[in-house]
Amino acid sequence: MAKVAIIGAGLMGTAMCWPLSDNGHQVRLVGTHLDAEAIASCKALRRHPRLGRVLPDHVEPYSVDEVGQALQDVELVVSGVNSHGVHWMGGLLARWLPPGVMVLAVTKGLEAGAGGKLAILPDVLAGFLPEPARRKVPIAAIAGPCIAGELAGRRHSCVIFTSRDRSALPHLRDMLQTWYYHVALAADVVGVEACAALKNAFTLAVGMAEGLLERHGGRDEAGAGMFNPAAALFGESMVEMARLVELMGGDPLHVTGLAGAGDEFVTCVGGRTIRLGRLLGQGLNYVDAQREMAGETLESAAVVEQVARVLPVWEHEGLVAAEELPLMRMVCRVITQNAPVEIPFAHFMRDRL
């Protein structure tokens, strides 16, 4: 049994306590400066307020200033911060990470760099580590459909662990897999992580259908909703996700499975991303929709912003044609140019004769 530190006591970071504790590991749950209230509650009552659950047995809560202590003798660090916290996490790991420790990240996102480079977050994280450490620290990531509250409720959850250091993956699975937490391993970290991030951007688009329904006065006299448009958006998502994964150098295979279709399916069930899409579909521009959702982390918009930065570069370099990715381009205009939602259904129609 190992000592494990989870950094970030948001919903997903905290939910990782369950499989780890159920496997007998000693878990140290470290809140960031955003989690002060949650950690205070965990320390006083062993209860995580947003998750609405009592922590399992083998978990000890730590506040952010106790991070040095929490990282002592650990075998694994789980990075549970959101995408805005990845640079902070990189700095923290660079400073504190003991040699030989593994990192497993739940964060989803992409980061646009110079020259049209769209980096996955495990690579961003690795970039913070000094060169000798970088080669010794396996950085892995988790993808696949996993609502935190259901993982903590020990519902069957099927996920993918991926890493550039594939030799680390079987041991990570041994540490985390339980009767309800099923883990598949994948070497194609770009393909898997691209799906994990892009599904948020595309779920935003699917959510727009619900907003359009409300904008058109709700269900009609015979009860018709907007599921046909939503499903067209979902289907087009899969096509464009596969193309984007390919452009990033990953294998589109993962789109047709847990990391792509499965994760987008569960994200469409509800939550912040669907809510933001609905507000935009209703007719709010992005600035107003953001105001409406004040205080919420909008991972989906963050991904769109990064894609919007590389698309013109890719197009200029002839990697992607102007008529490709019509849905993603529309979403980019909505998020980065405050444009209205205008779903280009006709452009989703591609003959294959």
Next chain:
Amino acid sequence: MAKVAIIGAGLMGTAMCWPLSDNGHQVRLVGTHLDAEAIASCKALRRHPRLGRVLPDHVEPYSVDEVGQALQDVELVVSGVNSHGVHWMGGLLARWLPPGVMVLAVTKGLEAGAGGKLAILPDVLAGFLPEPARRKVPIAAIAGPCIAGELAGRRHSCVIFTSRDRSALPHLRDMLQTWYYHVALAADVVGVEACAALKNAFTLAVGMAEGLLERHGGRDEAGAGMFNPAAALFGESMVEMARLVELMGGDPLHVTGLAGAGDEFVTCVGGRTIRLGRLLGQGLNYVDAQREMAGETLESAAVVEQVARVLPVWEHEGLVAAEELPLMRMVCRVITQNAPVEIPFAHFMRDRL
């Protein structure tokens, strides 16, 4: 503007009146013996009771004994029967079909034949036509996410027309496409039609998650549902659908798009297939679940029964390994052997290292 007959006045057959009528065609809606009540209402009040809508302007209702008259001078016959009606429709077309008329089928299904052959319904329909007519009658089919009530409500709907006679497809699109009914053309009729049918079988599996939730006493104290399991089932669906399409000789490309992911997404929103899955997930065996849904056409179970007939043949011939398609095999046992629902989550986990 053409004369068009729709045979079958169920939900989907009737909904096809809208794009046809909006394009100015003269539409003859012919009820089968199952649609006597609907056609009586259409004749008396111009209202289709199950669809809950008044028929559009250019539509005339016909009863089944008026079919000869309805088929006079038509350019196109839309087959709107369900999969159990395909043989009846084949006989009818063989007897009545005027030379040179096109057929467009909305029916989804598969039919197992000798030697492990799993036929798509347009081919089954074609098999009924005498040889000279068969070569002159283009039989096309529609796939993609399209709830009938939403099509009739003129919601944006994105579909695929497919046919072995690809030269007929552009004209069919010209006849049916409107500002809200978007049509893409595909030559791979096996790939498209396999997705259209298989999505029903797999949606049945996704529905089981909801039933399992109810069986386990509903949401837990922190509100956890069963969306992680449902999403794992959806993701596995895509993987197995791609494999089945390949085994049938189609292109798995269509799984990642409207015909596969898009149509399964909309089918998961609700309806008979999800309801049957839920009953099975709750713990009813198939015989009892059927009784519970007495009178409903269970297209999903019909597809499963056909797949269950060919799988052993494929396995015997070494085309498919015993450990492949774990979800479809479980669904086959539930439907054809009255077995209990036991979702093999661990078997969905495939390492790709």
